[in-house]
Amino acid sequence: QVQLVESGGGLVQPGGSLRLSCVATVGIFSRYVMGWYRQAPGKQRELVANIASDGSTNYADSLKGRFTISRDNAKNTVYLQMNSLRPEDTAVYYCNANRRIFGMDYWGKGTLVTVSS
DSSP, X not given: OOEXXXXXXXXXXXXXXXXXXXXXXXXXXXXXXXEXXXXXXXXXXXXXXXXXXXXXXXXXXXXXXXXXXXEEGGGTEEEEEEOSOOGGGOEEEEEEEEXXXXXXXXXXXXXXXXXXX
């Protein structure tokens, strides 16, 4: 049974940092592209970052330099380090695991990040 469980969200002041974690039960974790997406109120879900099985990363242009994605294949976990947070980063952050070439695409339930003073 595929399961993605996010944690680490919460309330943070502007300029602060948070680290999100996602533990995945997806079979052979190392073969999956792991990603973080976010959805702000009234907006569409958008890619934040993803990391391939070889460790290569891809970021939304607007987030480069502030957010860092990483993975620990031994722990079946993907992380998102978020620094210099802004109110516009407020959103529900979703973990994604995919091997879309094989039609596999899985989502967590999301964790809420609120950036506010």
